[in-house]
Amino acid sequence: MLNRVRSAVAHLVSSGGAPPPRPKSPDLPNAASAPPAAAPEAPRSPPAKAGSGSATPAKAVEARASFSRPTFLQLSPGGLRRADDHAGRAVQSPPDTGRRLPWSTGYAEVINAGKSRHNEDQACCEVVYVEGRRSVTGVPREPSRGQGLCFYYWGLFDGHAGGGAAEMASRLLHRHIREQLKDLVEILQDPSPPPLCLPTTPGTPDSSDPSHLLGPQSCWSSQKEVSHESLVVGAVENAFQLMDEQMARERRGHQVEGGCCALVVIYLLGKVAIIVRNGEIIPMSREFTPETERQRLQLLGFLKPELLGSEFTHLEFPRRVLPKELGQRMLYRDQNMTGWAYKKIELEDLRFPLVCGEGKKARVMATIGVTRGLGDHSLKVCSSTLPIKPFLSCFPEVRVYDLTQYEHCPDDVLVLGTDGLWDVTTDCEVAATVDRVLSAYEPNDHSRYTALAQALVLGARGTPRDRGWRLPNNKLGSGDDISVFVIPLGGPGSYS
């Protein structure tokens, strides 16, 4: 299991084009008309499904062997076996001879040292074309505005408790994003502010006027301006939710075991995420853990105590409360507090805390160390029927970096890595490796980014020595799956 979600999604929006309402989606069958699955136990938002032109495929996942690697690695059956070998832990990259990844992106990965049967990381790198729907705004589109949109997409998925969720997300998440963007093709290409309201599908009669339902009027005569950018953010947020719902629906028929954390970068009409720029380090994502999300978790447990059963308390204590301490006063924190205070121990404080442990050992309901991700619909508290999913969020944190606001050089890169990298490597060490490796290659040598990705993976894996994988400083390397994308932000890729 991994203890981090690093979720950075970024994009850029500009102007000019046109599309149609609710066509059939080629890769996400049963679009439009399929009824959205009811969220069973999780308190998530139904309206997001209802209205967002949801693509809700029912048969997109073929049953398949649980072990696969990204197609861009072009692994032969023999290569696949070598990639699956915990003893050798050979670093895998796309072949030199093959088609380069978009933007000359570098990629490398290595399997774990035995913590799970297969590599539970997955990766995806695609250029995705979004064809617009027929005029959503109701205005017949001009022929010149007929083009769709392209976005570049990189995704890392770090699975836990099985590889199924990561595998499914790596195949389908970008398609959900495409589906959500279809309605926006025309709108994003039009420099005028987005329409606040779209007409009904032509032919649908207006409903009668229920004006008696109007609430208090008063302060609200004006209307908000909604930016193009926030429409793309909303599309990405809904795509994550729909991906998660698809996993819920299909988990029984198919092998969608466990869950996964996702780290995704989207380049659309101009913005993107970054980490090393002129030696400067810009973190574009943060971890979602039981510690960083403590107050969100506690608030939910407080407002919906039925989610805690009779086994857990929403209060946090600095250590396990012992029955003999009943009546004494112990430090605690509730959902409103950032500080600590003493409270008299009562009977229900002896329940296990919703959030416990520190750092890598922090857990929700003594079970899971990540608090955002896709999947985990069947996850229960150990030896209990209490579901954990209601406390997990499938929503990403979206950050936008405007690529056009800065002149990038060939050494400016965005590094995406799974926990296997970040557990043993600091941002500064990554920056130093970036500098060391890239300066050893000509700026126009396309292979430099792959070499960098390999160096990062090797640096986190270490070499076998003294009964373990060890780093040069003799500390233990990462025994986890390690996957790294290196995305160049300036040359040599031309992004047109």
Place this chain on the structure above:
Amino acid sequence: MLNRVRSAVAHLVSSGGAPPPRPKSPDLPNAASAPPAAAPEAPRSPPAKAGSGSATPAKAVEARASFSRPTFLQLSPGGLRRADDHAGRAVQSPPDTGRRLPWSTGYAEVINAGKSRHNEDQACCEVVYVEGRRSVTGVPREPSRGQGLCFYYWGLFDGHAGGGAAEMASRLLHRHIREQLKDLVEILQDPSPPPLCLPTTPGTPDSSDPSHLLGPQSCWSSQKEVSHESLVVGAVENAFQLMDEQMARERRGHQVEGGCCALVVIYLLGKVAIIVRNGEIIPMSREFTPETERQRLQLLGFLKPELLGSEFTHLEFPRRVLPKELGQRMLYRDQNMTGWAYKKIELEDLRFPLVCGEGKKARVMATIGVTRGLGDHSLKVCSSTLPIKPFLSCFPEVRVYDLTQYEHCPDDVLVLGTDGLWDVTTDCEVAATVDRVLSAYEPNDHSRYTALAQALVLGARGTPRDRGWRLPNNKLGSGDDISVFVIPLGGPGSYS
């Protein structure tokens, strides 16, 4: 009404002393033994009351005339009348001849231009001595550790819908803080880590051992270290909650109308809040508005739909949805989204949104423009019985600035102001006024901070011209109550 809460609380913690369990509090009668009031509708945390040595006074508020000004202004009856005159709007400061405020703090205020009958701002500036309780840790204290603690305290309270809540908070909040700190006197003066658990009051027998109540064990063998600082933060958080509960209990018998926002600074054993340091501006607080707290409000409405009645929806729309738009698709955001997306309008989307409007006009339930503060226990939606209090939080955001980490000069000041100041003055303009006024006085002239507070108030009020109070640039000045503290962080005050 004001649209901001600026809540910065700061303090500093070091080492050495000793106190007793639950004595009677002189200024907060009925301490210890008084049962905490049940929070009626608001989903707030009961345990905070139960265990934190709560001071829950029942008769602390005498009925009094609703108009009063801070005692440190030493206003005569005639002065009080002049301070209450909307036409003249004379700036009030403590008299030169009186006792200086701690640290030579400057203060100035002016009444509003007619928006409410009286000045609804209140202020408090005190040095508060905290006597410890008899040994809370159970260990008999050494005689050398017998001293209590002192803290310096500055508070601004910006009332709305009446002055009662602000008046009450200005008289009592620091006493609640003192009460919460009593248990900590011994602990804060001891350099070793705080005890995680305090023994029962001597004489109380241990309860029997209910070990069958133990939940899942597993990951949680260690214990957290809790810092002294986080204990002070917890004490302040609980003090705010207890102040709010006291207002709830006493609102009927006494004149506690409306609510108030609070901005508080605490200096305790070494840390404090700041804004201008060597020309550099460091904001120490932020606003809590329906816009900045949208997702918190929407989540509560989503999880507890009964709080919305049949009148409101937790979804946000960029403008009022019209009945004739039923079936069309409108932009919306839910509690999980930072971006916007389109959804098909359904019948319940015609309800009024929980959060609506923009900027100064943003409102919760079409009623109130602030989302954190004290009081407002009787506030209902216009022409409805729906209470708004459940959506308001009484919890402060606490930031800590360590005064000892920086050598401060006499021109380094912390500026606290109510909305009357910040609505018409930017941080940069405040910094320019700080520079201009302080440089006109000798560094050791104690009156310079009062002169600065007066300049800031005058600069925000403007002068009467063209049927209004106008600034030099002819824009309208603030018609609100304006109150300003200027706290010097370096000389001439010696803080010992």
